Amino acid sequence: MTDFNDNNTGNTLFPVFLKLHQLHLLIVGGGNVGLEKLEAVLKSSPVARVTLVAGEIRRPEILEIAKNHPNLEVIIRPFQMDDLDGKDVVILATDSRPLHATIKTETRKRHLLTNVADTPDLCDFYLCSVVKKGDMKIGVSTNGKSPTLAKRMREYLTESLPDSDSMQTLLDNLKEVRDKLGGDFDYKVQKLNEITSSWLEERKD
Ligand SMILES: C[C@@]1(CC(=O)O)c2cc3[nH]c(cc4nc(cc5[nH]c(cc(n2)[C@H]1CCC(=O)O)[C@@](C)(CC(=O)O)[C@@H]5CCC(=O)O)C(CC(=O)O)=C4CCC(=O)O)c(CCC(=O)O)c3CC(=O)O
Numbered sequence: 001m002t003d004f005n006d007n008n009t010g011n012t013l014f015p016v017f018l019k020l021h022q023l024h025l026l027i028v029g030g031g032n033v034g035l036e037k038l039e040a041v042l043k044s045s046p047v048a049r050v051t052l053v054a055g056e057i058r059r060p061e062i063l064e065i066a067k068n069h070p071n072l073e074v075i076i077r078p079f080q081m082d083d084l085d086g087k088d089v090v091i092l093a094t095d096s097r098p099l100h101a102t103i104k105t106e107t108r109k110r111h112l113l114t115n116v117a118d119t120p121d122l123c124d125f126y127l128c129s130v131v132k133k134g135d136m137k138i139g140v141s142t143n144g145k146s147p148t149l150a151k152r153m154r155e156y157l158t159e160s161l162p163d164s165d166s167m168q169t170l171l172d173n174l175k176e177v178r179d180k181l182g183g184d185f186d187y188k189v190q191k192l193n194e195i196t197s198s199w200l201e202e203r204k205d
């Protein structure tokens with residue numbers, strides 16, 4: 001049975017995995033943080049549809065990245081409110097907190113999910129550290145307490161977990177079994193649980 005009180009007092013964030021290629025992301029800011037967030041997005045979702053608006057591109061890497069990512073549009077001019085038109089998700093990464101507060105007020109009205117990189121309190125969501133092993137992805141958040149520890153945890157999990165090839169083989173095999181299994185839903189759940197429990201047992205040895 002689900003225990004809704006289980007250790008739920010501190011970190012109440014709800015993790016999800018976005019299909020960013022089906023959404024339109026706006027990043028405002030073209031400096032260190034704009035680049036960091038752009039790289040984080042494209043590393044996980046290389047075909048994400050992204051528009052980046054910045055008064056000035058202070059990290060030229062952004063323009064280099066744009067050359068290899070046709071779904072990334074870079075607009076060099078100050079932000080204007082109509083940049084929000086048609087967007088689904090917004091990341092604010094300028095060096096102006098008052099600008100962030102003004103834009104956040106408008107994105108709230110428009111129900112656009114917004115990350116304000118320098119102000120956790122204004123964020124609707126946080127970016128996380130990402131562990132990737134083939135199709136397996138694990139997101140790590142520290143509830144905003146220590147991004148550096150999130151980064152270290154990514155490194156720790158990347159080293160400790162099976163390598164990408166083994167993980168992919170495991171996932172491909174399980175997918176094959178899953179597709180082949182007949183029977184009703186309960187039977188499938190039971191069978192898949194049986195097969196995967198042996199994997200956990202082996203790990204304990
Ligand atoms: C709340 C959050 C909002 C958001 O940005 O989404 C946020 C906020 C802030 N970050 C700051 C600083 C740093 N951020 C990093 C790195 C990362 N930051 C990321 C996420 C998040 N950062 C969200 C919470 C995530 C969580 O819940 O744990 C990661 C995980 C994901 C990503 O960005 O890709 C990525 C690691 C990726 C990886 O390598 O795996 C480093 C370390 C480094 O770069 O080596 C430093 C410097 C050291 C330090 O401060 O720890 C500051 C202070 C700025 C200042 O002092 O001026 C703020 C603002 C504040 O806290 O007030």
Ligand SMILES: NC(=O)C1=CN([C@@H]2O[C@H](COP(=O)(O)OP(=O)(O)OC[C@H]3O[C@@H](n4cnc5c(N)ncnc54)[C@H](O)[C@@H]3O)[C@@H](O)[C@H]2O)C=CC1
Nearest residue numbers: 029030031032033034054055056058078079094095117118
């Ligand atoms: N969340 C995180 O991971 C971190 C957050 N920060 C915070 O993020 C903020 C930004 O830092 P940096 O990227 O280093 O600054 P930066 O000076 O490198 O870049 C600022 C960018 O904002 C743009 N900008 C400013 N006003 C604008 C406007 N009206 N319209 C469009 N673009 C505009 C500039 O043209 C520039 O491209 C700082 O306040 C810093 O404290 C810093 C480190 C990590």
